[in-house]
Amino acid sequence: MVSATHSPPRRSAAAGFTLVEVAIVLFILALLLGAIFAAEELLASSRARTVIGESTAIRTAWYGFVDRYRSPPGDFARATTAIPNATVAGNGNGLVRMRSAGETIDEPIAAWEHLTQAGFLVGGYRYAAGAETVASAPRNAFGGFPRLVHDAEFAGAVTARMHLKTGNRISADVLAEVDRKVDDGLSDRGALRFSATSTTGDAIVEAQCHDAATHRWITTGGAIGQNCGGAWLLE
Numbered sequence: 001m002v003s004a005t006h007s008p009p010r011r012s013a014a015a016g017f018t019l020v021e022v023a024i025v026l027f028i029l030a031l032l033l034g035a036i037f038a039a040e041e042l043l044a045s046s047r048a049r050t051v052i053g054e055s056t057a058i059r060t061a062w063y064g065f066v067d068r069y070r071s072p073p074g075d076f077a078r079a080t081t082a083i084p085n086a087t088v089a090g091n092g093n094g095l096v097r098m099r100s101a102g103e104t105i106d107e108p109i110a111a112w113e114h115l116t117q118a119g120f121l122v123g124g125y126r127y128a129a130g131a132e133t134v135a136s137a138p139r140n141a142f143g144g145f146p147r148l149v150h151d152a153e154f155a156g157a158v159t160a161r162m163h164l165k166t167g168n169r170i171s172a173d174v175l176a177e178v179d180r181k182v183d184d185g186l187s188d189r190g191a192l193r194f195s196a197t198s199t200t201g202d203a204i205v206e207a208q209c210h211d212a213a214t215h216r217w218i219t220t221g222g223a224i225g226q227n228c229g230g231a232w233l234l235e
Contacts, residue, residue, distance in 0.1 A: 048177035061120035074111030142169040145199035154231035156188030176217035195231035
């Protein structure tokens with residue numbers, strides 16, 4: 001008689017995982033989540049550095065122009081005679097404003113022509129009345145147009161002031177990171193504030209970008225704004 005061969009018992013698929021296997025899976029998931037969060041933080045930090053770099057270049061150009069010509073770009077009354085290839089001049093009242101605010105030209109648009117033709121920025125922009133275009137103004141890294149302007153459209157404004165708007169299409173968490181890196185972290189205090197100005201595309205929704213009650217950028221919850229903007233005070 002041939003004896004039966006006995007195989008070692010197999011674990012039923014229904015028996016589930018052992019504690020060791022569960023612990024390994026949880027450990028791997030923790031590593032993956034940690035890597036995802038670290039990557040998100042690195043991306044936000046990189047984007048914040050981009051915003052800082054762009055804004056620093058424009059603000060440096062602004063101060064250099066004012067130091068040389070004793071007038072803000074865009075408002076410079078002698079621009080067509082003092083700056084080679086400049087095609088338009090402001091009224092010299094010391095305020096850089098749009099025609100809708102009473103100026104004879106859109107001085108924030110003219111500012112880019114003045115700055116590039118005077119050699120303070122690259123780009124070769126040319127004045128054209130109305131909203132910014134790629135021919136008349138630079139874009140930020142997110143597709144919005146920065147704007148040099150004298151108005152009160154920024155958080156915590158008591159009166160109109162000269163400032164650089166970053167342009168919209170920047171997420172609130174990136175602006176918060178910028179604020180923490182170079183200012184006070186508050187969205188309506190210090191040198192960097194929230195601004196509701198949309199220079200292109202959809203209108204900014206303030207409630208998705210900045211909380212006036214807490215003076216903070218919106219960085220938690222399910223409604224973090226992806227279309228926000230900031231304002232760097234220049235005076």
